[in-house]
Amino acid sequence: MQRLIPTGDAALPVAFTEAPQPVLEPGEALVKVEAFALNRGETFLLEHPRPELVPGKDIAGLVVQPAADGSGPGIGTRVVGHPAQGGWAEYTAVPTHSLAVLPDTIDSVRAAALPLAGITALRLLRTVGSLAGRRVLLTGASGGVGHYVTELAVGAGAEVTAMTAMPARGERLAELGAEVVHEVTAAQGPFDVVLESTGGPDLSVALSKVRPGGMLVWFGQASRTPVTLDFFHLLSGPERVTIQHFHYAGAPYGSDLATLVRLVAQGRLHPEIGRVADWTKTADTLVDLRERRIRGKAVLLTRGTR
Template identity: 75%
Template sequence: MIRMQRLIPTGDPARPVEFTEDAQPVPAPDEALIRVEAFAPNRGETFLLERPEPGLMPGKDVAGLVVQAAADGSGPRVGTRVVGHPPRGGWAEYAAVPTHSLAELPDSLSAVDAAALPLAGITALRLLRTAGSVTGRRMLVTGASGGVGHYVTELAAAAGAEVTVVTATPSRAERLRALGAATAVHAVAGARGPFDVVLESTGGADLPVALSKLAAGGTLIWFGQASRTPATLDFFDLLSGPEGAVIRHFHYAGPNAGPNAGPNAGPTYGRDLATLVRLVHNGRLHPEIGRTADWSKTAETLVDLRERRIRGKAVLTTGVVS
């Protein structure tokens, strides 16, 4: 049995993970074994670490090298550089990743930049796919300082949307303007609507305020609760608000979010990952990485990510470079 290093939860919010020795994963027939060079934690994962369930193995955004091809013949060959979105277990030296959730990397794209793409990038692509054509439409993006917000802003602006972002600080507002935002405000109440589309990810008191900013017939897509505070909607306020407004709940792995949308569509990510890689390679999408560190600094990085001290994505490197 081949052994390796893996990060596992501790249950201690001040130091959420620690190293342990574990068996190298044995891939299923449709999985490739990836030697992980870089991985990117997501803020949602930091919340799971506060009260980890037994057997939790975090890690859904990885980049590295294929060291064992899938036994069923699908996916990339040994020696191929890839980005992947495994269902679990990516914070380790090796990860088994379904081949339908891998995309090959060009030489122009580093493992660090690639690792910043999967969850945030796939979410951004699928949010915009759910919103429909955004060309010429006014869009409001709350919680825009995170990885999803950066990708959505750049993609929507490039598609011709007039994007207003909500972000906490002047420096983050400046960066989002550079990515194409037309307007940046520091509170949802300060956004000057009406908006055709609202992408809402903070929940709490912000959601009803964001809803009130919709134009008649507009759509609010709710995809997160970063405030960690439940939202309360007053039915009478809703009736007196924008006529014909639509509220949609969104999850990036939902059956109607992916490129093969439909009631029987599964959570496959390879096509979206390939799209993201192509956009970065062509200079049309720019991963926003607020911190890169050795994975020995993962615990500290997770705390800073949870407490919103990192702009955009954080990426940890294992010290292995192909």
């Protein structure tokens, strides 16, 4: 089968190679991949790839070999999945606890755009609890996580301010019901909750906009600039603010994937697809995603390839 592997070349970050089909571990199903999505964080991993890196975490396709233990969907079932790696391939092994069945109403392109960003958004919002009537500031809202967080939070009754440096992206976030600002200094606090994903100087500014007793959840560092917090500066800001680190990872993912699928099927969540292309264009698409030339998710199709 064909698989994409890292090259270490920034201009051509992945290349095709021949590889054997995966040998299934207990509790895994073999999925014929129809579509996979790229994540901007993956472009950073490809800059200096680890020798064992086999990329690909967001896939949709067809079960062609069910798990031997009888768990999970049967042969011929359309699924969305979140494997630990190996999804940029014609076939991939996925733990059955990290698969969800797709209805006929959801195509593989939209399904592939759900896993990492959608699971992150769900789990992030669960971390802060009930949102009805609460004021929420989301920094770094340009990516897929920002889209899903905004739509889900507004749908849950929150008053959302979304910060994005990209005017075109801001238009979409405004359509979803957010107030849009392009610098964190322009956000009008105080906020009950701040969801911070840019790092650098933005975190300390965002922290100053939390109400006394509120919460800041730090879930990313998109600027790739480390954060420095001055304890004495914090003393002059809001009191009793909780700062919490968040990372989405931790299988099983199947239940969250099923929730995302249900929300899409009900018209309550709308994946934003910025590019759909044949997977022979993966390298170029990764470069464009890294350089922020794609608005929304980038999805690659394996159908019709070699």
